[in-house]
Amino acid sequence: MKKILPVIFLLITILFSGCGFRADPQLLDYSPEASMRLVVYTSHKEEVYGPIIEEFEERTGIWVDLVSGGTGELLERIEKEKNSPVADVMFGGGVESLLSHSDCFEPYTVSGADSLMPGLRQRDDICTPFSSLPFVIIYNTRLVRQGEITGWADLLDEQWKGRIAFADPVVSGSSYSAVMTMLTALGGDRWELLERFYENLDSAVLEDSGDVASMVDSGAMSIGITLEQTALKSIAQGAKIGIVYPAEGTSILPDGSALVAGAPHRENAVAFLEFVQGTDVQNQVASSFSRRSVRIDVADREGLLPADQIPLVEYDVEEASSLKEEFLQRWNSLGKGG
Amino acid sequence: MFKSAYQRSLFRIFLLAGALPLFICVILILSVFRISSDANTDRAGQSRIGSMTRAVSSFTTQSETALNRVVSDPLITSALEQHAPASTEIYHVLYSALNDIPSSPDISVYDSGGVLLYTTGEGKPGERLPTDWGLLFSARDKDRVVFRRISPYDSVQRSCMEIACPAKSGGSVLGYAVIEVSDACLSGLLADLTAETDYMLLDPMWNEIHASPFLKEADTAKLLRSSLLHPGSSDTLLDDYRLFISRDENSGFISVLCMARPLSDHTARILYAVALFSILLCLFLCLLFSVRLSNQVSKPVRSLNEAMAQVEQGNLDVQLEETGTDELSLLSAHFGRMTGRLKSNINSSIRQQQELGETKMRMMQAQLNPHFLYNTLDTMKWLAKIHHVPEISTISANLADILRSSISADEFVPLRDELKILERYVEIQKIRFPDKFEYRTQIDDETLDLLIPKLMLQPLVENAIIHGFEDGSSGEITVSSKLAGDLLVLEVRDTGCGISEEMKQSFLSARSDAGEHSRGHLGLHNVDAILRLNYGEEHGLRITDACPGTCIRAELPVEKLKKNTDREQ
Numbered sequence: 001m002k003k004i005l006p007v008i009f010l011l012i013t014i015l016f017s018g019c020g021f022r023a024d025p026q027l028l029d030y031s032p033e034a035s036m037r038l039v040v041y042t043s044h045k046e047e048v049y050g051p052i053i054e055e056f057e058e059r060t061g062i063w064v065d066l067v068s069g070g071t072g073e074l075l076e077r078i079e080k081e082k083n084s085p086v087a088d089v090m091f092g093g094g095v096e097s098l099l100s101h102s103d104c105f106e107p108y109t110v111s112g113a114d115s116l117m118p119g120l121r122q123r124d125d126i127c128t129p130f131s132s133l134p135f136v137i138i139y140n141t142r143l144v145r146q147g148e149i150t151g152w153a154d155l156l157d158e159q160w161k162g163r164i165a166f167a168d169p170v171v172s173g174s175s176y177s178a179v180m181t182m183l184t185a186l187g188g189d190r191w192e193l194l195e196r197f198y199e200n201l202d203s204a205v206l207e208d209s210g211d212v213a214s215m216v217d218s219g220a221m222s223i224g225i226t227l228e229q230t231a232l233k234s235i236a237q238g239a240k241i242g243i244v245y246p247a248e249g250t251s252i253l254p255d256g257s258a259l260v261a262g263a264p265h266r267e268n269a270v271a272f273l274e275f276v277q278g279t280d281v282q283n284q285v286a287s288s289f290s291r292r293s294v295r296i297d298v299a300d301r302e303g304l305l306p307a308d309q310i311p312l313v314e315y316d317v318e319e320a321s322s323l324k325e326e327f328l329q330r331w332n333s334l335g336k337g338g
Numbered sequence: 339m340f341k342s343a344y345q346r347s348l349f350r351i352f353l354l355a356g357a358l359p360l361f362i363c364v365i366l367i368l369s370v371f372r373i374s375s376d377a378n379t380d381r382a383g384q385s386r387i388g389s390m391t392r393a394v395s396s397f398t399t400q401s402e403t404a405l406n407r408v409v410s411d412p413l414i415t416s417a418l419e420q421h422a423p424a425s426t427e428i429y430h431v432l433y434s435a436l437n438d439i440p441s442s443p444d445i446s447v448y449d450s451g452g453v454l455l456y457t458t459g460e461g462k463p464g465e466r467l468p469t470d471w472g473l474l475f476s477a478r479d480k481d482r483v484v485f486r487r488i489s490p491y492d493s494v495q496r497s498c499m500e501i502a503c504p505a506k507s508g509g510s511v512l513g514y515a516v517i518e519v520s521d522a523c524l525s526g527l528l529a530d531l532t533a534e535t536d537y538m539l540l541d542p543m544w545n546e547i548h549a550s551p552f553l554k555e556a557d558t559a560k561l562l563r564s565s566l567l568h569p570g571s572s573d574t575l576l577d578d579y580r581l582f583i584s585r586d587e588n589s590g591f592i593s594v595l596c597m598a599r600p601l602s603d604h605t606a607r608i609l610y611a612v613a614l615f616s617i618l619l620c621l622f623l624c625l626l627f628s629v630r631l632s633n634q635v636s637k638p639v640r641s642l643n644e645a646m647a648q649v650e651q652g653n654l655d656v657q658l659e660e661t662g663t664d665e666l667s668l669l670s671a672h673f674g675r676m677t678g679r680l681k682s683n684i685n686s687s688i689r690q691q692q693e694l695g696e697t698k699m700r701m702m703q704a705q706l707n708p709h710f711l712y713n714t715l716d717t718m719k720w721l722a723k724i725h726h727v728p729e730i731s732t733i734s735a736n737l738a739d740i741l742r743s744s745i746s747a748d749e750f751v752p753l754r755d756e757l758k759i760l761e762r763y764v765e766i767q768k769i770r771f772p773d774k775f776e777y778r779t780q781i782d783d784e785t786l787d788l789l790i791p792k793l794m795l796q797p798l799v800e801n802a803i804i805h806g807f808e809d810g811s812s813g814e815i816t817v818s819s820k821l822a823g824d825l826l827v828l829e830v831r832d833t834g835c836g837i838s839e840e841m842k843q844s845f846l847s848a849r850s851d852a853g854e855h856s857r858g859h860l861g862l863h864n865v866d867a868i869l870r871l872n873y874g875e876e877h878g879l880r881i882t883d884a885c886p887g888t889c890i891r892a893e894l895p896v897e898k899l900k901k902n903t904d905r906e907q
Contacts (some may be wrong), residue, residue, distance in 0.1 A: 027581055030544070030592070031566045051491035055471060057543045058486065059479075065567045280470045 032063040038268040040064050041078065043071040043092035044255075048289055056275050062268045071173045075101045078260060085262045088269035091130070091276065095256045097173040098127040100321040105258040108270065110277040115295050117307075120254045123318065128277055129254035131291040133227045134310055135178045137244040138213060143222045144242075151247035152182040155197060155225070162202035165216050165224030167209035170328060175209055177253050178225045180320045180327070185248035185313040191330055198334045205335075216241050227253075232290035232304075245305060249313030254294055345632040352624035360620050364613040375600035379580055382535075387582035387595045389531045394539065397440060397527060398588040401501045401517050402483045404435040408445065408515040409505035411435075417456075418449060418505055418512040424456045424463070432458050441526040443519040444497070448474065450511050459518055460496060467494065467516075474514050477502040485589035487547040498524065499539075499547050501589075524548040535595050536579075542590035553596060562594070578603055638666040642673060654681040690871065697867050712741045729769050736762035743792065750789040753819060757781065760795050760817065767803050774807055775832070780818035788826055788899040791868050797861025798830040798879075798890050805841075806834025806887060813887060825893045833887040842881055849878065862890070873898055 042049045046068070053064050067074070071093035078087055082104055090098065090105070098105065099122060109125040110116075120129040139149050148154075155164055169176035179197070183190045204221070206212060212224040213231060217239040231243050257276055263269045275281060282293040292300050292307060300307065408414055411431050416422070432445050436458065444459025452467040452474050467474050472492065476484045483503040488495060497518035505512045525548065528537060538549040538559055544566060546559035553559070562581075582595040601609075645656040654677050658670040715738040722730035743751070743759045757779065764777045777799075795817060802815050813833035820827050848863055849870075866879045873894055880891045 026583055027562070027565065028569055030583065030585075031569050037567070047491070051471075051489070054489050054491060054543075054545075058476060061542070063543065063567060280475070283470060 034265065036062050036268075038062050038064050038089070038265050038272055039067070039087050040089045040091050040272065041067045041069070041074040041087045042090075043069060043074055049091065051284065051288070052276060052281055055281075056272060059275070060268075060271055062271065064272075070171075071097050072171070075104070078104045082261075085260050085264060087260045088263035088265045089272050090127075090258045090260060091272075092255055092257070094133075094173045094177055095122050095127055095129065095254050096177055096317045096321045098256055098258050099123070099317060100324065102126045104261055106261040106263070108259045108273060110274055112274075112277055112279075112295070115297050116277070117294055117296055120252070120294050122256070127256035127258035128273055129256045129294040130276060131229070131285045131289070132252050132254050132294050132307070133174075133229055133291065134245065134252045135174075135181050135225065135250045136228045136231055137223060137246055138216050138226055138231045138241045139223045139244065140216050140219055140221075141240045141242045143219060146242060149223060149244050151244070152185050153248065155182065155223070156186075156193070156200055158200070160223055161200050162204055163222040164201055164204070165206060165212045165221035165226075166201055166204075167212055168205045168207060169331060171207060172209040174227060174253065175225070176324065176327065177251065177320065178227075180323070181251040181253075181313065181315055182225070182246075184315055185246060185250065194327075194330060195334060198331070203335075213239060213241065229289065229291045236290060245310050247311060249311040251313060251315035252292075252307075252310070253315075253317075344636055345628055348628035348632050349624060352628050353621070356624055357617060357620045361617055364617065368609060368613065372601050372606070376580075379597050379600055383580060383582040383595055383597050386532050386535055387584050387593060390528060390537060390593045390595065391584040391586060393440075393527055393531050394586045394591060394593055395588060398485065398501070398586055398591070400439045401443070401519075402503075402588065404439055404445070405483055405501060405503035405515045405517060408432065408435045408447070409503050414447065414515070415505060415507055415512060418447070419507065421449065421455070428456055429458070432456065439517075441523045443517050443523050446516045446518065447505075447513060448516060449513040452514075455513070461494070461518075465494070473500050473502050473516070477504045477514055478511050481506075485541075485591060487541040487545055489545065496520070521548055525550075532595060535597055537596065538594040540592040540594060542592065544592065547591065558596065635666065638670055642666075642670055645673065645677075649677055649680075654684070693867060694871050697864060697871070700864065709745070712738055712745070715741065733766050733769055736766050740766075740796070746792070749792060751792045752786065753781070753788050753790055754786040756790055756792070756795055757786075757817070759793070760799060763796050763799065764815075767800075771803065771807075774812050775803060776814045778814060778816045780816060780820075782820045785819040785821060785826055788896065790826075790828070790894065790899060791865075791872060794865055794868070794892075795828065795830065797865050801862050801890065802830055802832035802834065802888065805837070806832035809835045811835060821896065822893070824896050826896050826899055828892045828894070829889055830891075831884050831887060831889045833884070836883050836886060837881055837888040845881060865892075869894070 040049075040053070049066065049068065053066060056062065057064055067087070069077075074087075074090065075093065075097060078085070078090060079101060081087070102124075105126050107124040107126050108128070110128050113121065113125070113128075116129060117132065120132060122129070137149055137151075137155070154160065166179075167175040169179055179194070182197070183193050186193055206215065209226065210230070212221075212226040213234040215221040216224040217234060228243065231241060234241060235243075257273055259266070259269050259273060277295075279295065279298060282295045282298040285291045286293040286298050286301055290301075292304070408431065413427055413431055417425075417428055422428075428447075432447070436442060436445055444457060444461075446457035446459060446461055447455050448467060449455055450469070452469040454461050454463050454465040454467070457463070469475055469478065473484065473486045476486060481504060483501060485499070485501050487499050488497055497520045499519040501517040501519070503515050505515060524539060528539070528548075529550070532550075536550045536553045538553050539547045540559055540562075541547055544559060544563040546554070546557075549559065578599055579596045580599050582597070583592060585592050641658060645658055648656045656674075656677060658674050715734045719731050719734035719738065722728070722734060739762045740759055743755070761777075768774075768777070799815060799817065806815070807813060811834060814831075815833075816829070816831045818827075818829045818831070845862065845866075849866060862879065869892055870878045877892070877894055880893075882889045882891065
């Protein structure tokens with residue numbers, strides 16, 4: 001018995017191992033070598049990263065393994081993988097979010113750095129700006145008369161209570177930058193202003209920054225705070241919304257790309273950074289993506305308010321990121337208190 | 339697991355004979371089936387992927403040739419230089435270039451700024467293609483014919499694949515010739531070749547250019563690309579299909595054929611489950627049968643064994659229940675009969691022992707204080723001699739001899755000695771009953787040395803004297819001994835009044851009932867008992883009528899009478 005049982009088990013194992021093996025060696029022959037790979041984490045929308053990645057792959061022959069997600073989520077992942085990085089490049093995300101994780105990134109200065117708009121480059125070139133994104137106030141052209149909204153101050157007006165489309169800054173990094181810009185532009189006690197603004201939102205906080213434009217367009221909300229490019233894109237798709245560059249001044253927040261420290265395919269990552277900063281891609285940024293390029297030698301789309309006419313406010317990215325923790329604390333307590 | 343080693347070995351035998359062959363058969367059949375069907379798929383797939391690759395390769399080569407012809411055509415070059423409007427001559431060149439290409443794609447000519455000038459397709463002159471991006475950039479950059487898929491991000495979505503070649507003059511780009519290949523065009527080219535197998539045409543980065551509807555639906559290209567990027571991950575779709583892949587050297591495009599595995603994992607799993615089930619069933623049956631069969635055999639064996647143990651302990655009353663007619667039941671029955679026999683044997687031997695004991699006791703009683711008697715007789719003999727009474731002297735001497743013989747330790751004496759004692763006795767009796775009888779002997783000499791029980795003949799003669807002539811008559815008493823075969827025949831015959839039938843019956847019945855002795859025949863019974871005890875039941879005394887008189891006869895086996903030592907043992 002003791003001799004027979006193992007034999008039976010062996011036979012059963014043989015019988016059933018037959019159906020387990022499935023790896024197709026022929027297929028795996030085509031698997032790219034490590035030198036031809038690149039792992040990109042991107043928080044861009046597919047319409048932005050799609051053509052860029054495709055063109056990059058075609059020009060270089062490098063296979064891009066793309067992971068797309070929210071900025072916060074991806075940065076958290078990079079932070080978690082800090083000891084054995086998976087990603088090579090973080091493509092997208094506001095520079096302040098990237099800077100707040102500066103220890104995960106390796107400073108890299110692209111070859112065309114001189115042609116980048118001054119003021120958009122970041123400390124130590126931790127990240128490279130990709131496109132320039134001013135915050136704007138949008139309004140539903142049917143619910144709000146032109147000229148009725150002029151700046152940030154209107155957002156504190158009781159008149160619009162509960163009718164402001166604003167994404168939760170806990171979730172959306174750009175939403176945080178927008179509200180910090182507003183607080184800076186309005187001047188005064190920052191936290192008191194925040195409280196007033198929160199009251200005026202009347203608990204109507206959106207989960208996704210992408211919903212702002214559509215909420216305003218649909219008339220569910222009258223006004224909203226979003227990025228210029230989001231507004232432009234919606235308008236291009238036929239949304240009935242208008243854009244206001246706040247009179248108190250707004251900030252132009254570039255999104256950027258960053259080289260992950262200890263990137264497994266650093267060479268390809270560098271090639272990618274050079275590529276997205278290059279004229280060809282920047283031309284696409286201006287022409288196809290409703291965005292403003294970060295290069296001085298790339299002209300903005302016709303019909304846009306020229307960059308030098310946008311009222312700007314001094315917005316210290318690093319200060320903003322240092323205040324983030326306190327802000328989130330206050331914001332959450334407001335949420336609980338209200 | 340098993341109660342007995344017997345069950346274990348039965349189970350092992352059942353396994354070997356039943357389950358193992360089934361097992362091997364199942365494995366062999368399944369693997370043979372799998373291998374052969376895989377081989378079939380393989381052959382078909384290889385031949386189809388071969389023809390598909392040839393078609394793609396000839397298509398790309400011919401397109402390349404056509405484009406080269408167009409860009410090197412002086413008419414086209416000069417038209418590009420001069421931005422000449424479309425003319426029949428130009429279209430003639432374009433169409434004739436297309437002639438050699440199967441499944442008729444469209445060809446267009448763009449100027450150096452990416453503006454469409456002439457086309458055989460649906461495009462409108464004046465349309466733009468970017469020159470710093472995509473197809474035209476690639477053609478200019480690489481300065482050769484380039485192949486590119488139309489991606490979902492491209493502004494113009496007329497076709498699924500484009501082939502472009504820059505037209506150059508003296509180092510500067512004049513424009514581009516572009517072949518646009520539509521989905522319909524590719525399926526016309528490939529569908530027939532692949533014979534209803536699912537196929538895909540992929541760009542070098544494994545993005546889908548063209549695919550048969552099923553694969554398009556399942557977004558197989560993306561699956562493949564992601565499994566190339568993450569070789570560890572597996573996908574169920576790919577599990578059920580066998581892929582045949584080949585690369586076109588010209589364009590770098592990849593042809594993929596996707597054939598369903600003849601034995602898909604699902605089917606295989608069902609087959610294996612059925613196989614496993616039948617094997618388990620077989621194992622179970624083996625187990626069941628071995629237990630049942632061994633019980634059938636071992637139960638009677640066990641009870642037989644227990645019964646034997648009881649018999650060993652001395653309990654002969656063991657009863658085995660009858661179970662059937664098979665060999666084991668016969669064995670049990672046999673055992674039962676054997677113990678029964680043993681029991682009756684033991685009982686009879688116990689009875690014999692008791693009889694022997696009783697007889698010995700009586701003999702001992704009879705020998706009471708013989709020395710005193712002997713000495714007294716001796717004294718009597720001498721006193722008679724002194725007083726000259728010769729009869730008393732003779733009687734005393736004879737009696738003393740008889741007594742000496744009777745108290746001697748020997749149980750068996752030679753016939754010779756026995757006869758001497760008998761003569762002494764007869765002498766005494768003659769004095770007692772003068773003229774009553776004549777005593778004769780007929781003794782064969784060869785019988786004289788045979789050993790017979792001591793004082794065996796005396797009671798017989800006494801019986802003859804007392805009972806043979808009790809009616810007052812007179813006659814002869816003859817003692818004879820002779821050999822008849824291996825028997826010693828001793829006879830005491832008288833010519834007296836004979837024995838009555840009643841007496842004979844009482845003698846025989848007394849023999850069977852050891853306790854009761856008919857009075858007056860004590861000596862006869864003792865002799866009979868001694869003979870039967872020593873030589874067996876059949877060697878007792880026989881009493882027959884001698885007409886006139888009675889004959890008492892003993893037939894003793896010579897073998898047992900011969901030597902002292904033999905007897906002792």
